[in-house]
Amino acid sequence: MTGIRIAIAQPEVTADARTNGSTVRKLMRKAAAGKARLVQFPEGLLSGYAKEQIQDWADVDWPAVRDELEQIMALAAELRLWVVLGSAHPLTPPNRPHNSLYVISDQGELVDRYDKRFCSQTEITRFYSPGTEPVVFDVDGYRFGLMICVEINFPHLFSEYERLGVECLLLSAYPIDSVFEVKARAYAAINSYWVAMSLPAQTNHLMPSGLIAPTGTYDALLSDTDLAIADLDRDAPDLHVPLNLARPWRAAALKGDIYRTRRVTDPRSANRTTT
Template structure:
C-alpha cells in the first residue's frame, strides 16, 4: 500500500525547445540532475520539448531524427532510475507510418521505466489536419500517495477535461503547453481554483514574454514561478496548507453538483413558480 505523505516537492522546467533532439535530451538530463539535487520527486517539462514542437520547431515530421528521439528518451529513463526521480516529458510520439504521431507527455517513473503516456485529446485545427493523431484517454498516476493527471496546451479551453480530472481525484494536474496568448495563465488559475487542485504549468522559454512556468495552488494563486528566461522552479505540494480546500471546498462542490442539498430544500410556493410576479 502506498504511504500517503503530507508533502511532496515537484520541479517545473522552463527551457528552450529546439529541432535538435540530441540538444533537447541533453538539456533535460541536466535539469533532471538539478531537480534531483533540490530533492524534487518529480520534474515536468514543456509540450513537445524532446522532439521539438510542430508548427514551431518542426514543419515536417520527415525532418525529425526519430532514432535520436528514441535514444534520448531511453537515456532519460535510465537517468530517472539512477536519480530516483519521476519525469513528465513532452514529445511527439511516432506511430506506424503513415499515421501521424501523437502529441504526448511521457510518464517516466523513478525506477527508470516509461509507465504511461498521455496523448493530447483536443488538438487545434492545424494540429489535427496536418501534424498529429488524437488520443482519447485521461492519464492518472501516483507518486508517494499524490495523484497526478496530465493535459496539454489548447486543452485548457475544455473545462470538462479539467473537471474529469477532479472527478478522478487528482491532487495536481501537470499542464505542459506552448501558449499563444496571456489568457492561458488566467484560465490555468481558474481551473486550479474551480477544481480544487494544484496546477503545474511547464512552458518553453520562447513564450516567457506571455507568461512563465510555475505552480498554482488550489486557491488559484501561484506558489512559485520562474522569473523569466530559462530555469527550474520548485514547489512543495503541502496538504495541511490547503486543508480547507481539499477537506471542505472540494467535498462541498461535489455535493453541490450532485444536487440533493438543493432538491431537498425545494419549496412549493406560487411566488417561486411565477417568475413574473413582483
C-alpha cells in the first residue's frame, strides 16, 4: 500500500469529561484494530462544546479534562496511533479558553495544537479566545492540516492549506445546518485534497461524518456508526487528474506567468464597447 489509513469518529458528546474520555479511548482501540494510523474526533469532544454541553466554563471539571487527556496520550503511545482530539484548552485566568484540536503523536506526545482562528459571534463574545496560526503535520509521508467548524465560511483558510502542501484537511465540527456538507465537498474539489469531517452523533440528522475525496465525492460515510476507516492513496488511478494535473495547474495559474506572457496589445481587446 502506498497510502495511509485513517479513522474518522462520530461519537456522542457529553458534558462529562470522564465519559467523553472513555469514549475516545474505546474508539482509539477500534481504530487501531482496523489498522488506522490516525484517528480524528469532533470539535469540543473531550471538554464538551460551548453553547451545547457547556454554558459556563465554571461548570467544567478541568482537572478531569487534563487527566483524561493524559490517559489518551498514554494509550496513543501504546497503540502507536496518532490522535486529533477536539477540546477546549484552558488559558491563564481571566483569559477565555481556546477552541482547540490536540495533535497527539503515535509516541504519546502532544506535538501541536490548533486553536480555532475564526470563532462565531457567540463564541468570540462569550466563550473563546481566538488562535492565530495554521497547523500542519506529517504522518507516514502524508501532510495533514486542521480546521474547526465555522471556519468553513472562510475560503482563504482552505487555500492557505493548499499552499502549505496539505493532502488531507481534518475538519472537526459541530455543524448547525446541512449546507456545511456542500461547502466541504466544494473545498475538497477546488483544492484537490481530501477533507475528513468528524462530527458528533448529535448532528447526524444534518449530515454524516465521512471522508471526501479530492474529486468532491465521498470515499467513506458514517450513518448510524461511530467510526469509519478509510485509505488515502495519492497514487490511486482515479485521482491522477485532480492531484497530478488540476492541482499543479491551479498553482501555476495563481502565479500568473502563463497569462502575463500571453497578453496582447490589440485595439479590439482594449475597446470593450465595440462589437
